[in-house]
Amino acid sequence: MLRIALDRLPAELLPAEARRDIDIQVDRTRDRAHGDFASNIALALAKPARRKPREVAQALVDELPVSDLVIKTEIAGPGFINFFLSQDAYAAEIRNVLGRGADYGRNDNGANRKVQIEFVSANPTGPLHVGHGRGAAVGDSLARVLTANGWDVTREFYYNDAGVQIGNLAVSVQARCKGINPDDAGWPENGYRGEYIKDVADAYMQKQTVVADDISYTGTGDADDLDAIQHFAVAYLRREQDLDLKAFGVEFDVFFLESSLYTDRKVEETVRQLIAKGHTYENEGALWLKTTDFGDDKDRVMRKSDGSYTYFLPDVAYHVDKWQRGFERVINEHGADHHSTLSRVKAGLQALEIGIPKGWPDYVLHQMVTVMRGGEEVKISKRAGEYVTLRDLIDQVGRDATRYFLIARKPDSQLVFDIDLALKKSNENPVFYVQYAHARVASVLREMHERGIDYSRDAGLRAMAALGTEHEQAVMASVSRFPEV
Template sequence: MKNDLRALVAEAVGALVRAGELPEVAAMEAQIERTRDPCHGDFSSNVAMVLARQAGRRPRDLAERIVRALPASELLEKVEIAGPGFINFHLRAQALQALVTRILAAGESYACDRSGQRGRILVEYVSANPTGPMHVGHGRGAAYGDSVCNILAATGWAVHREYYINDAGRQADILALSVWMRYLERCGEDLPHPRRAYPGDYIRASAARILETDGPRYRCAAAEVLHDLPEEPVAADGASEAEKADAKAGQESYLDVLLQRARALLGEDFAVIRQRALADQLAEIRSTLDEFGVHFDQWRSERELVEEGYVRTAVAKLEAAGHVYALDGAKWLRTSAFGDEKDRVLFKADGSATYFANDLAYHVHKLERGFRHLMDVWGADHHGYIARVRAAIEMLTGRKDALQVQLMQFVTLSSGRMGKRSGNFVTLKELIADAGKDATRFFYLTRSHDQHLEFDVDLARAQTNENPVYYVQYAHARICSVFRQLREKGITWDQVAGEKRLNALCEPHEQALLSTLSRYGEILESASQQREPHQLAHYLLQLATDYHAYYNAHRFIAAPEDARDARLNLCAATRQVLRSGLAMLGVAAPETM
């Protein structure tokens, strides 16, 4: 509809140019927009104000000429000039009424393009480290990524959803060590848990499972484990920042020493324990995501990627291209030549690969699988990481724009319980159990991902009318209820008759509802282009508002017979859009509440 109007305006401007009333201007920079106030019609354009200067006329003057040059259209009731020079378009009631039939005919594919013809896109999201349960920050990325994928898939993209498993590297080793220490403890060994090892109860649970299935075969005497180990440094109460930092660094190196000891004592079993621990954490993450309604097409293991040689190959190519140099025993990538702040290490002095080296190879691997468009959903704390990955991609493919990164700003809980390595943070699972999947997802998705989010736990868990998620769901349930009542009263809904009587939908409430329904496609497209599901969430709140107002102002079942079917058609169309929209957000559309 918007495009139809844009074409009309373009034609009018073109006519004026040909008539010499307008200079050959840079085509159409003017916008057609939805109006905020219904008094201003359905759409308005600022062309006249934008072109006034070039035309050498006053905006309202030019607006009049444009309006006169406008081709006739059956969409339009009237066109008015208002304010400083706006051209306001009032649609004919008929133009909106016809929408009802289109929505009902298309059903769940209404306003959707599932052809995938826009191209293939690989979206990587969540990718939470399998070193512990998911927390509320991960939940935001999960809800966002899943919903963006739904929206992309509905707007012409062939979407591939992927989770990158960080199962290589130091964090995974620390996880293994943490589990082993708890395992030894459970075997009866008396030894202190390192301060910077993972502390949570889930570590104990994992240790207990290993002891149960494998028995004490990984047991070593505490004295053997701790033999000749230095004391773990501790910052005293009231220590300065510098002292605390020192202690922290000391604790990290203590951990490294302990890791070496564990490898020495366990040999190949260290890897066995690591795999078991990772599998436990991954299982927990999968089950949480399952509950949250988030599913992936593929789970890609970092370790496998390394073993399959992708890192070696990618780095070899970078070396061949002359982007790699050695310094201080490490291998560096010259990312600063491609927009990064400084160069980055690929291989540390001890020969091990950095996370970056593996991740770079992973991204190249994504592109090699034929995805021209990559999208990553990361926490805002990874911001500084974007430039180096982009740089590496550009070095290998010459493409600057292949990777789009969406950063999720931080989540805090209204009840103020956060924190990470402390071991007692609020997990996503707890939040879902508390507030429910639907409320949790809706709360995450109503805010822009670009915005810090304070999650109002009390409001989300409220099973009352205070909770906004029910507002939208209730609109859907209400419509379902209308149709149930209809059946119970033995009244048949004649959809075809309704289609013929759509001109009965002329009440202001009906016009408002129709107008909102007509925006659905525009919202989907905008949410898709800008990767902003919150636009859809806000739209659904508006649609529910319009429906509730309509519901309270008019009768459907008890309506005069000639209007009844048309109104029921409108109800059914509204239900369809609510259902489709909620599905994109991953929120249920209940039939009763």
Template sequence: MKELLRTLISKGLADCYADGSLSSGQFPSIVMETPAHAEHGDFATNVAMLLAKAEKKAPRMVADTLVRHFTDEAGICEKVEIAGPGFINFHLKDAAWRKSLLDIDRLAGDYGKSAVGGGRKIQVEFVSANPTGPLHIGHGRGAALGDTICRLLAFSGWDVTREFYYNDAGQQIANLALSVQARCLGKGPEDPSWPTDGYQGEYIIDVARAYMAGEKVDADDQHVVAAGDPLDLEAIRRFAVAFLRREQDQDLTAFDVHFNVYSLESDLYKDGTVDMVVRRLVESGHTFEQDDALWLRTTSFGDDKDRVMRKSGGGYTYFVPDVAYHLRKWERGFTRVVNEQGADHHSTITRVRAGLQALGAGIPAGWPEYVLHQMVTVLRGGEEVKISKRAGSYVTLRDLIDEVGRDATRFFFVMRKPDSQLVFDIDLAKQKSLDNPVYYVQYAHARICSIFENAAEKGFAVPDAGSVDLDRLTEPEEMALIKAIAAFPEVVEGSAANFEPHRVANYLQEVAGLFHGFYNKNRVITEDSQLTSARLFLLQCVALTLKNALTLLGISAPEKM
């Protein structure tokens, strides 16, 4: 609808230039927006105001010329008027809006899908937690955001690869192996020989016990049988990594989050990618030696200080494999890559991009793209839960799913824009009350299903598109619902383009609210069978819009509650 008006207006603009009534020859991109106030119509555009300066005419004059050259080919406009400083407001016929229900009904599960991605490849890397412990609440936010972004992109016609990258070889993993080994030998954190920076969490004991028992572990692409030898540190390392990866996978599966590809940092060393990248960086002339270390002149690419690549004691800093990994992503054909991470890792962005630029591989300066989410704080019983990873005292994703439920957890995580800090009030999320938006939205869907069931008992079925008389839908609540669900594709588009899942969450609350309002004022099942049919048809469209939107968030659309 919006698109149609946009083409009609630009056609009219072309006509204005053709007959000389306008002369600047400019074609500004036409913004068609939904006005905040109903009296301003269904859609409005500001082109006249944008053209006014170039035309050296008053905006309202330009608008007048445009309106006179506007032809409503599809016959959808009730009236077109000029208002305010020079807006052109379009009031659409109710009949035109009603007809949009036919498209919604026809598309059903595909309603809201688009082809903007054109089947092009895009990769989304998210979670990417190191296998040193269970996933915590911050990973949960990343998982919910990343997964929803993937769903949005896939729905928008992108060929999405979901990727998880983890460090299975660095210093942190060495500490992990030492911690597990200490537990194998029956030591605790209070023991004088407990490793410095060791992981103290209880879960380490579980890993040690499984290792000593010779258990077998399957996780992503790893299959490891415990050697059971407490002196074999390398065997312990491999087992611990696989064990904790499996734990994470189980949590992610419970959260309905799945990946296509797992990438290991160790592979980048094994297959020579890291060495190759270092060699190419040295050849690029952007490196220098100082204090026995090798540095990359990242300040040439916008960093505030240069960064060490190879430490004086040997070994690379973490950002070197990061650059290597991203070079591989580029070579794998991903001209678009999105990395979803916690904002505490913000500083890596400049470094990774600087490294890629220094390689001179023809990678655009703004590649890859990033979605950073701010910190999550947890409230339980009105008190903030302090987290300490080393001491093992923190709220895990698993705790949340078990306690709050998957649907509510996912909704809470994507409800706010990634840029804002999130206070996760566990008590609130658990409540089955008005405070809890998840139930509000799901209840709307369940309520509609309940109406269908009731209608069936009374002999009313949802009619098919051919036999319904949509002109019976005339109530303001009905029109408001129709307009709201007709906007769904635009919401998906904006949400996907900006990597902002919260837009879908807000939209759901809006549609649910309109439905509840309609429900309380109007009866669906009445003596008037034509009206009943029309309303059932409308509600079917509302229900499937709710369901499609909920599915994008990875949340169920229950038929009963």
């Protein structure tokens, strides 16, 4: 409509060259008292037209074509044009909702392009805590939105199963296997103290079998076989994390093991290529990457003087693997504690000179979660064994409530998860409010059935004019926003 009105404006008001590159922007209003949609086009045109914004706005309104979907337009403030939709517009959208059903709001903007979303990616050293739960909720929601927008989405979980923490896990389980408790002499200095370590040790000593990635691992019962203990413990805790995710309704397409980067020699190959490109140097026995050449604030050690690799190098190798798998877009959903690694990983990828775009990959970082119960903070600490697991929350408040509260705020903002609020059966609890509204609607439909009243969609659509109250129109307006997600 505005484009037609723009084209109809006389040349003396707005020369043709001035209107050619105008970007027409129409936004929903925050307050429906100001209409359903508003445009600032008159403010943008005022300078090239050498007229006051309200004068340009009036000229545009005078040229707007007649439409059954717009019942009224008005000029507000310095020159905004507000549009009020008609009942026919709402009815048309409701018909669209009912006609498309579960496909309502979906589109093919992604054109089936490949995008990988890596999220959760917890170390297999313990059950998932609520911080991991926030990452799971954010990452899975993002995957669902992109899928609905026509992207070919791959959900990936990266297991850090090759670091120092895995060694700490193994010696912790071994200590439990030998009857050593966290407060006893001989407990590993950096050992994990949680009770779940005893569960792993008991299963290992009882020669139980666990399955991870369709591979079976059976405990040998040998408390001196640290390698066997490590493999069993990692598999056991991976299975526990998988069960947590299943209870949360989150699924993955790919589980990628950090250890495979070493067994497949991809870390070694990444180092070789970086050296060949001339972006490394040695200092005091360590191998450094000149990340300052690619925007980092200082150069970074890749390989320590003892021959071990720093943690960001396998991340570079992992992202090379992602690129080679054909993902033109990659989104990593991580905790905010990963922020320091972003610049060095991107610098490493640029230093390889293999055609990876400068801004690749994208990152979404979530802030920490503070869990409150009874007005007091519940601490999160794997090593201290005093943390609230994701499964704890699901068992206490339910999957839907847990998920809702974990995505109720933007990922980059701090989040307080109030267990008491999530359990309240009052309007203070937004989840209860939504569930109660759904229950009321279901009750009405059930009552209709009991009274022998048949629901007719066509009859309802013919009676759309009856939905004329402010609240009814507000609901219809809210429904119509869904495709804009």
